[in-house]
Amino acid sequence: MALLLPLLALSLLFAVATPIRDITYACSSEVKDFQHLNSSGLHLALHHPQSPCSPAPLPTDLPFSAVLTHDDARIGSLAARLAKTPSARPTSLDENRAATPAADSLASVPLNPGTSVGVGNYVTRLGLGTPATSYVMVVDTGSSLTWLQCSPCLVSCHRQAGPLFNPKASSSYASVSCSTTQCSDLSSATLNPAACSSSNVCIYQASYGDSSFSVGYLSKDTVSFGSNSMPNFYYGCGQDNEGLFGRSAGLIGLARNKMSLLYQLAPSLGYSFSYCLPTSSTSGYLSIGSYNPGQYSYTPMVSSSLDDSLYFIQLTGITVAGKSLSVSSSAYSSLPTIIDSGTVITRLPTSVYSALSKALASAMKGTPRASAFSILDTCFQGQASRLRVPAVNMAFAGGAVLKLAARNLFVDVDSATTCLAFAPARSAAIIGNTQQQTFSVVYDVKNSKIGFAAGGCS
Known part of the structure:
Protein backbone atom coordinates (compact mmCIF):
# COMPACT_ATOMS: atom_id res chain seq x y z
CA MET A 1 0.00 0.00 0.00
CA ALA A 2 1.40 3.39 -0.91
CA LEU A 3 2.09 5.87 1.82
CA LEU A 4 -1.02 7.18 3.45
CA LEU A 5 -2.35 10.28 1.70
CA PRO A 6 -3.03 13.47 3.59
CA LEU A 7 -3.42 12.31 7.17
CA LEU A 8 -5.60 14.67 9.11
CA ALA A 9 -4.16 15.76 12.38
CA LEU A 10 -4.99 15.72 15.98
CA SER A 11 -8.10 17.61 16.90
CA LEU A 12 -7.45 20.09 19.62
CA LEU A 13 -10.80 21.59 19.16
CA PHE A 14 -12.22 20.01 22.28
CA ALA A 15 -15.38 22.05 22.08
CA VAL A 16 -17.12 22.27 18.79
CA ALA A 17 -18.29 18.73 18.16
CA THR A 18 -21.18 16.76 19.49
CA PRO A 19 -20.48 14.45 22.41
CA ILE A 20 -18.89 11.21 21.25
CA ARG A 21 -20.60 9.01 23.81
CA ASP A 22 -23.88 9.24 25.63
CA ILE A 23 -23.58 12.14 28.06
CA THR A 24 -26.33 13.74 30.03
CA GLY A 289 -1.96 30.15 29.31
CA SER A 290 -2.21 32.85 31.93
CA TYR A 291 -3.35 32.15 35.49
CA ASN A 292 -3.95 34.01 38.75
CA PRO A 293 -0.57 33.76 40.53
CA GLY A 294 -1.84 35.05 43.86
CA GLN A 295 -3.99 32.05 44.72
CA TYR A 296 -1.16 29.47 44.79
CA SER A 297 1.60 28.39 47.15
CA TYR A 298 4.66 27.40 45.16
CA THR A 299 7.50 24.91 45.08
CA PRO A 300 10.43 25.17 42.66
CA MET A 301 10.79 22.76 39.77
CA VAL A 302 13.95 20.74 40.32
CA SER A 303 16.38 20.10 37.47
CA SER A 304 17.37 16.47 36.97
CA SER A 305 19.82 14.82 34.61
CA LEU A 306 17.64 11.69 34.73
CA ASP A 307 15.01 13.14 32.37
CA ASP A 308 14.68 16.82 31.50
CA SER A 309 11.10 16.50 30.23
CA LEU A 310 9.48 15.29 33.47
CA TYR A 311 8.41 17.57 36.32
CA PHE A 312 10.60 17.08 39.41
CA ILE A 313 9.92 18.76 42.77
CA GLN A 314 11.20 18.26 46.32
CA LEU A 315 9.05 16.78 49.09
CA THR A 316 10.38 18.04 52.45
CA GLY A 317 8.01 16.66 55.08
CA ILE A 318 4.73 14.98 56.03
CA THR A 319 2.74 15.57 59.20
CA VAL A 320 -0.04 13.42 60.67
CA ALA A 321 -2.33 15.13 63.21
CA GLY A 322 0.18 17.97 63.37
CA LYS A 323 3.18 15.75 64.16
CA SER A 324 6.08 15.19 61.78
CA LEU A 325 6.84 11.63 60.74
CA SER A 326 9.62 9.88 62.64
CA VAL A 327 12.19 10.03 59.84
CA SER A 328 15.18 12.25 59.14
CA SER A 329 14.77 15.19 56.78
CA SER A 330 17.23 13.53 54.40
CA ALA A 331 14.85 10.57 53.95
CA TYR A 332 12.56 12.72 51.81
CA SER A 333 15.36 13.56 49.38
CA SER A 334 16.78 10.03 49.20
CA LEU A 335 15.00 9.60 45.86
CA PRO A 336 14.07 12.13 43.15
CA THR A 337 10.39 13.15 43.27
CA ILE A 338 8.16 13.51 40.21
CA ILE A 339 4.67 15.00 40.09
CA ASP A 340 2.57 13.08 37.57
CA SER A 341 -1.01 13.34 36.31
CA GLY A 342 -1.34 9.69 35.30
CA THR A 343 -0.09 7.81 38.38
CA VAL A 344 -2.94 6.91 40.75
CA ILE A 345 -1.07 5.85 43.90
CA THR A 346 1.66 8.10 45.33
CA ARG A 347 5.02 6.42 45.87
CA LEU A 348 7.26 7.49 48.76
CA PRO A 349 10.79 6.51 49.82
CA THR A 350 10.40 3.27 51.77
CA SER A 351 11.31 4.72 55.17
CA VAL A 352 8.91 7.64 54.68
CA TYR A 353 6.09 5.35 53.57
CA SER A 354 6.61 3.04 56.56
CA ALA A 355 6.53 5.99 58.95
CA LEU A 356 3.36 7.36 57.34
CA SER A 357 1.62 3.97 57.51
CA LYS A 358 2.57 3.55 61.17
CA ALA A 359 1.49 7.08 62.13
CA LEU A 360 -1.89 6.74 60.42
CA ALA A 361 -2.54 3.32 61.93
CA SER A 362 -1.79 4.77 65.35
CA ALA A 363 -4.00 7.82 64.81
CA MET A 364 -6.86 5.59 63.59
CA LYS A 365 -6.38 2.93 66.24
CA GLY A 366 -10.13 2.57 66.88
CA THR A 367 -10.97 1.89 63.23
CA PRO A 368 -11.15 -1.84 62.34
CA ARG A 369 -8.29 -2.93 60.07
CA ALA A 370 -8.74 -4.87 56.84
CA SER A 371 -6.45 -7.20 54.93
CA ALA A 372 -3.91 -5.80 52.47
CA PHE A 373 -5.14 -5.30 48.92
CA SER A 374 -2.56 -5.88 46.17
CA ILE A 375 0.25 -3.34 46.69
CA LEU A 376 -1.77 -1.45 49.33
CA ASP A 377 -1.03 -2.74 52.83
CA THR A 378 -2.61 -0.12 55.11
CA CYS A 379 -6.31 -0.86 54.82
CA PHE A 380 -9.41 -0.33 56.96
CA GLN A 381 -12.97 -1.55 57.02
CA GLY A 382 -15.47 0.90 55.54
CA GLN A 383 -15.41 3.65 52.93
CA ALA A 384 -13.08 6.65 52.90
CA SER A 385 -15.93 9.15 53.05
CA ARG A 386 -17.14 7.67 56.36
CA LEU A 387 -13.82 7.41 58.16
CA ARG A 388 -12.59 9.83 60.77
CA VAL A 389 -9.08 10.53 59.55
CA PRO A 390 -6.37 12.76 61.04
CA ALA A 391 -5.12 15.85 59.27
CA VAL A 392 -2.28 14.91 56.91
CA ASN A 393 -0.15 17.56 55.21
CA MET A 394 2.52 17.14 52.56
CA ALA A 395 5.10 19.96 52.53
CA PHE A 396 7.39 20.88 49.65
CA ALA A 397 10.46 23.05 49.22
CA GLY A 398 9.55 26.72 49.06
CA GLY A 399 6.63 26.38 51.48
CA ALA A 400 3.93 24.79 49.30
CA VAL A 401 1.62 22.47 51.25
CA LEU A 402 -1.03 19.96 50.22
CA LYS A 403 -3.61 19.56 53.00
CA LEU A 404 -5.07 16.15 52.24
CA ALA A 405 -8.72 15.32 52.80
CA ALA A 406 -9.89 11.72 53.27
CA ARG A 407 -10.49 11.42 49.50
CA ASN A 408 -6.83 12.33 48.90
CA LEU A 409 -5.54 9.87 51.50
CA PHE A 410 -7.60 6.74 50.86
CA VAL A 411 -9.05 4.84 47.91
CA ASP A 412 -12.02 2.51 48.15
CA VAL A 413 -10.84 -0.81 46.75
CA ASP A 414 -14.26 -2.48 47.12
CA SER A 415 -17.59 -1.82 48.82
CA ALA A 416 -16.26 -2.75 52.27
CA THR A 417 -12.59 -1.75 52.26
CA THR A 418 -10.55 1.42 51.87
CA CYS A 419 -6.76 1.61 51.73
CA LEU A 420 -4.09 4.26 52.11
CA ALA A 421 -3.33 5.57 48.62
CA PHE A 422 0.45 5.43 49.08
CA ALA A 423 3.05 2.72 48.45
CA PRO A 424 6.84 2.34 48.67
CA ALA A 425 8.80 3.81 45.76
CA ARG A 426 11.19 2.09 43.39
CA SER A 427 13.73 4.40 41.77
CA ALA A 428 11.73 7.62 42.20
CA ALA A 429 9.08 9.04 44.49
CA ILE A 430 5.93 10.10 42.61
CA ILE A 431 3.15 12.47 43.67
CA GLY A 432 0.14 10.76 42.11
CA ASN A 433 -3.25 12.02 41.03
CA THR A 434 -5.21 10.78 44.07
CA GLN A 435 -3.35 13.31 46.21
CA GLN A 436 -3.84 16.03 43.57
CA GLN A 437 -7.59 15.56 43.12
CA THR A 438 -9.70 18.73 43.56
CA PHE A 439 -6.60 20.95 43.96
CA SER A 440 -5.77 23.51 41.33
CA VAL A 441 -2.21 22.73 40.21
CA VAL A 442 -0.25 25.15 38.01
CA TYR A 443 2.93 24.30 36.10
CA ASP A 444 4.67 27.63 35.49
CA VAL A 445 7.45 26.42 33.22
CA LYS A 446 8.69 29.90 32.38
CA ASN A 447 9.37 30.66 36.05
CA SER A 448 10.28 27.05 36.91
CA LYS A 449 7.76 26.54 39.67
CA ILE A 450 4.64 24.50 40.49
CA GLY A 451 1.80 25.88 42.57
CA PHE A 452 -1.06 24.35 44.57
CA ALA A 453 -4.39 25.86 45.59
CA ALA A 454 -7.31 24.19 47.33
CA GLY A 455 -10.83 24.06 45.89
CA GLY A 456 -9.99 24.03 42.20
CA CYS A 457 -12.80 21.77 40.91
CA SER A 458 -16.48 22.57 40.80
Missing part, protein backbone atom coordinates in the same frame (compact mmCIF):
# COMPACT_ATOMS: atom_id res chain seq x y z
CA TYR A 25 -27.55 17.20 29.14
CA ALA A 26 -25.98 18.56 32.32
CA CYS A 27 -22.61 17.03 31.45
CA SER A 28 -22.79 18.42 27.92
CA SER A 29 -23.44 21.88 29.33
CA GLU A 30 -20.43 21.64 31.60
CA VAL A 31 -18.23 20.65 28.67
CA LYS A 32 -19.33 23.64 26.60
CA ASP A 33 -18.71 26.02 29.49
CA PHE A 34 -15.06 24.97 29.74
CA GLN A 35 -14.07 24.62 26.11
CA HIS A 36 -12.99 28.01 24.85
CA LEU A 37 -10.02 30.15 23.96
CA ASN A 38 -9.90 33.76 25.08
CA SER A 39 -7.41 36.40 26.24
CA SER A 40 -6.69 34.42 29.41
CA GLY A 41 -5.78 31.24 27.53
CA LEU A 42 -7.22 27.91 26.49
CA HIS A 43 -9.74 26.23 28.80
CA LEU A 44 -10.83 22.60 28.40
CA ALA A 45 -13.05 20.28 30.40
CA LEU A 46 -11.18 17.45 32.12
CA HIS A 47 -12.86 14.17 33.08
CA HIS A 48 -12.09 11.55 35.72
CA PRO A 49 -11.57 8.13 34.07
CA GLN A 50 -14.63 6.73 35.86
CA SER A 51 -16.89 9.76 35.64
CA PRO A 52 -20.33 9.22 34.06
CA CYS A 53 -19.73 12.54 32.29
CA SER A 54 -16.56 11.29 30.61
CA PRO A 55 -16.82 11.05 26.81
CA ALA A 56 -14.98 7.70 27.07
CA PRO A 57 -15.57 6.32 30.57
CA LEU A 58 -13.99 3.16 31.89
CA PRO A 59 -16.29 0.16 32.41
CA THR A 60 -18.31 0.58 35.59
CA ASP A 61 -17.44 -2.96 36.67
CA LEU A 62 -13.67 -2.49 36.33
CA PRO A 63 -12.13 -3.94 39.52
CA PHE A 64 -9.75 -1.70 41.43
CA SER A 65 -7.14 -4.45 41.19
CA ALA A 66 -6.98 -3.68 37.44
CA VAL A 67 -6.35 -0.01 38.20
CA LEU A 68 -3.47 -1.00 40.48
CA THR A 69 -2.03 -3.36 37.87
CA HIS A 70 -1.97 -0.60 35.27
CA ASP A 71 -0.61 1.85 37.82
CA ASP A 72 2.22 -0.48 38.70
CA ALA A 73 3.05 -0.79 34.99
CA ARG A 74 3.29 2.99 34.80
CA ILE A 75 5.66 3.05 37.79
CA GLY A 76 7.78 0.34 36.19
CA SER A 77 7.93 2.30 32.97
CA LEU A 78 9.05 5.44 34.77
CA ALA A 79 11.78 3.45 36.52
CA ALA A 80 12.98 2.03 33.21
CA ARG A 81 12.80 5.45 31.60
CA LEU A 82 14.90 7.08 34.33
CA ALA A 83 17.39 4.22 34.05
CA LYS A 84 17.31 4.65 30.25
CA THR A 85 16.62 0.95 29.79
CA PRO A 86 15.33 -0.01 26.30
CA SER A 87 12.15 -1.99 25.90
CA ALA A 88 12.50 -5.58 24.76
CA ARG A 89 9.71 -5.11 22.23
CA PRO A 90 10.49 -3.41 18.91
CA THR A 91 7.76 -2.04 16.68
CA SER A 92 7.56 -1.27 13.00
CA LEU A 93 5.37 0.39 10.43
CA ASP A 94 5.31 -1.55 7.20
CA GLU A 95 3.58 0.85 4.88
CA ASN A 96 3.78 -1.48 1.89
CA ARG A 97 2.77 -4.64 3.78
CA ALA A 98 5.96 -6.17 2.34
CA ALA A 99 9.48 -6.81 3.57
CA THR A 100 11.23 -3.69 2.32
CA PRO A 101 14.71 -2.68 3.56
CA ALA A 102 13.23 0.36 5.26
CA ALA A 103 10.68 -1.73 7.10
CA ASP A 104 13.27 -4.32 8.07
CA SER A 105 15.62 -1.74 9.56
CA LEU A 106 12.81 -0.06 11.45
CA ALA A 107 11.61 -3.36 12.87
CA SER A 108 15.03 -3.95 14.44
CA VAL A 109 15.00 -0.73 16.47
CA PRO A 110 14.41 -1.29 20.22
CA LEU A 111 12.05 1.21 21.77
CA ASN A 112 12.67 3.06 24.98
CA PRO A 113 9.73 3.09 27.40
CA GLY A 114 7.75 6.24 27.93
CA THR A 115 5.23 6.58 30.73
CA SER A 116 2.54 3.93 30.74
CA VAL A 117 -0.87 5.40 29.90
CA GLY A 118 -3.35 3.13 31.58
CA VAL A 119 -6.65 3.55 33.34
CA GLY A 120 -5.42 6.23 35.74
CA ASN A 121 -5.28 8.97 33.13
CA TYR A 122 -7.77 11.81 32.75
CA VAL A 123 -9.36 12.61 29.41
CA THR A 124 -10.59 15.65 27.54
CA ARG A 125 -11.85 16.30 24.03
CA LEU A 126 -9.88 18.02 21.35
CA GLY A 127 -10.10 18.63 17.67
CA LEU A 128 -8.09 19.41 14.57
CA GLY A 129 -8.26 19.79 10.82
CA THR A 130 -10.30 21.82 8.35
CA PRO A 131 -13.15 21.41 8.99
CA ALA A 132 -12.42 20.63 12.63
CA THR A 133 -13.48 17.38 14.29
CA SER A 134 -13.46 16.48 17.98
CA TYR A 135 -11.72 13.50 19.63
CA VAL A 136 -11.38 12.03 23.12
CA MET A 137 -7.76 12.31 24.29
CA VAL A 138 -5.75 11.18 27.30
CA VAL A 139 -3.93 14.04 29.07
CA ASP A 140 -0.42 13.12 30.23
CA THR A 141 2.23 15.30 31.90
CA GLY A 142 4.71 12.44 31.47
CA SER A 143 4.61 12.43 27.64
CA SER A 144 5.72 14.94 25.01
CA LEU A 145 4.35 13.99 21.60
CA THR A 146 0.64 14.36 20.95
CA TRP A 147 -0.79 11.66 18.68
CA LEU A 148 -4.10 10.14 17.66
CA GLN A 149 -5.28 7.19 15.61
CA CYS A 150 -5.66 7.85 11.88
CA SER A 151 -7.35 6.03 9.04
CA PRO A 152 -6.71 3.89 7.10
CA CYS A 153 -4.86 2.45 10.12
CA LEU A 154 -2.32 0.42 8.13
CA VAL A 155 -1.43 -2.04 10.89
CA SER A 156 -3.63 -1.92 14.00
CA CYS A 157 -5.92 0.46 15.88
CA HIS A 158 -7.50 -0.07 19.28
CA ARG A 159 -11.22 0.48 19.75
CA GLN A 160 -12.03 4.13 20.39
CA ALA A 161 -15.06 6.29 21.10
CA GLY A 162 -16.08 7.82 17.81
CA PRO A 163 -14.56 7.49 14.33
CA LEU A 164 -10.87 7.53 13.49
CA PHE A 165 -9.32 10.74 12.27
CA ASN A 166 -9.41 10.86 8.48
CA PRO A 167 -6.49 12.81 6.98
CA LYS A 168 -8.16 13.00 3.58
CA ALA A 169 -11.02 15.00 5.10
CA SER A 170 -8.81 17.92 6.15
CA SER A 171 -7.85 20.55 3.59
CA SER A 172 -5.10 21.86 5.91
CA TYR A 173 -3.37 18.53 6.57
CA ALA A 174 0.24 17.92 5.56
CA SER A 175 2.71 15.15 6.25
CA VAL A 176 6.16 16.11 7.55
CA SER A 177 9.32 15.20 5.65
CA CYS A 178 12.34 13.46 7.13
CA SER A 179 14.61 16.48 6.60
CA THR A 180 12.68 18.80 8.93
CA THR A 181 13.78 19.98 12.36
CA GLN A 182 10.60 18.52 13.83
CA CYS A 183 11.53 15.05 12.58
CA SER A 184 14.93 15.39 14.25
CA ASP A 185 13.23 16.55 17.45
CA LEU A 186 11.31 13.27 17.77
CA SER A 187 14.23 11.49 19.44
CA SER A 188 13.97 13.76 22.49
CA ALA A 189 10.16 13.83 22.44
CA THR A 190 9.61 10.06 22.24
CA LEU A 191 13.01 8.78 23.46
CA ASN A 192 13.11 6.72 20.27
CA PRO A 193 14.75 7.48 16.91
CA ALA A 194 12.65 8.72 14.04
CA ALA A 195 12.48 6.64 10.87
CA CYS A 196 11.89 7.60 7.25
CA SER A 197 9.41 6.08 4.83
CA SER A 198 10.20 5.31 1.20
CA SER A 199 8.13 8.40 0.37
CA ASN A 200 10.32 10.62 2.61
CA VAL A 201 7.70 11.01 5.32
CA CYS A 202 8.92 11.11 8.93
CA ILE A 203 7.83 8.15 11.07
CA TYR A 204 7.48 8.54 14.84
CA GLN A 205 7.65 5.75 17.43
CA ALA A 206 6.04 6.46 20.81
CA SER A 207 6.30 3.56 23.25
CA TYR A 208 5.14 3.06 26.82
CA GLY A 209 6.37 0.92 29.67
CA ASP A 210 3.43 -1.51 29.65
CA SER A 211 4.22 -2.49 26.02
CA SER A 212 1.63 -0.06 24.66
CA PHE A 213 2.84 1.94 21.68
CA SER A 214 1.87 4.16 18.75
CA VAL A 215 3.76 4.25 15.46
CA GLY A 216 2.78 6.45 12.55
CA TYR A 217 3.48 9.51 10.45
CA LEU A 218 4.57 12.86 11.82
CA SER A 219 1.99 15.35 10.55
CA LYS A 220 0.83 18.92 10.90
CA ASP A 221 -2.57 20.56 10.67
CA THR A 222 -4.64 23.43 11.97
CA VAL A 223 -5.73 23.08 15.57
CA SER A 224 -8.91 24.90 16.53
CA PHE A 225 -10.51 26.18 19.73
CA GLY A 226 -14.06 27.30 19.18
CA SER A 227 -13.88 30.02 16.53
CA ASN A 228 -10.10 30.39 16.96
CA SER A 229 -7.50 28.32 15.15
CA MET A 230 -3.75 27.88 15.02
CA PRO A 231 -2.03 26.41 11.96
CA ASN A 232 0.95 24.06 11.75
CA PHE A 233 0.44 22.00 14.87
CA TYR A 234 2.79 18.99 14.81
CA TYR A 235 1.48 15.64 16.05
CA GLY A 236 1.59 11.94 15.29
CA CYS A 237 -0.94 10.32 12.96
CA GLY A 238 -0.96 6.77 14.32
CA GLN A 239 -1.07 3.73 12.04
CA ASP A 240 -0.10 1.05 14.56
CA ASN A 241 -1.58 1.74 18.00
CA GLU A 242 -1.69 -1.09 20.48
CA GLY A 243 -2.12 -1.25 24.23
CA LEU A 244 -3.82 0.33 27.20
CA PHE A 245 -5.29 3.57 25.89
CA GLY A 246 -8.89 2.88 26.93
CA ARG A 247 -11.33 4.13 24.31
CA SER A 248 -9.46 7.36 23.74
CA ALA A 249 -8.38 8.43 20.25
CA GLY A 250 -4.88 9.20 21.45
CA LEU A 251 -2.77 11.22 23.84
CA ILE A 252 -1.98 14.87 24.58
CA GLY A 253 1.60 15.40 25.72
CA LEU A 254 2.25 18.17 28.26
CA ALA A 255 5.87 17.43 29.21
CA ARG A 256 8.79 19.86 29.02
CA ASN A 257 9.69 19.35 25.38
CA LYS A 258 9.42 21.50 22.27
CA MET A 259 7.11 18.96 20.60
CA SER A 260 4.53 18.98 23.41
CA LEU A 261 1.19 20.75 23.17
CA LEU A 262 2.33 23.19 25.83
CA TYR A 263 5.44 24.30 23.97
CA GLN A 264 3.76 24.52 20.59
CA LEU A 265 1.02 26.77 21.97
CA ALA A 266 3.36 28.72 24.26
CA PRO A 267 4.36 31.46 21.75
CA SER A 268 0.70 32.53 21.70
CA LEU A 269 -0.52 31.50 25.15
CA GLY A 270 2.56 31.42 27.40
CA TYR A 271 4.66 28.72 29.05
CA SER A 272 2.26 27.59 31.76
CA PHE A 273 -0.67 25.27 32.22
CA SER A 274 -2.94 24.39 35.11
CA TYR A 275 -5.50 21.75 35.89
CA CYS A 276 -7.87 20.48 38.50
CA LEU A 277 -8.15 16.69 38.47
CA PRO A 278 -11.75 15.97 39.40
CA THR A 279 -13.21 13.07 41.34
CA SER A 280 -15.76 10.91 39.54
CA SER A 281 -18.51 13.24 40.78
CA THR A 282 -16.94 16.66 40.16
CA SER A 283 -15.95 18.73 37.12
CA GLY A 284 -12.32 19.50 36.32
CA TYR A 285 -10.43 21.56 33.78
CA LEU A 286 -7.19 21.92 31.86
CA SER A 287 -6.04 25.44 31.05
CA ILE A 288 -3.06 26.54 28.99
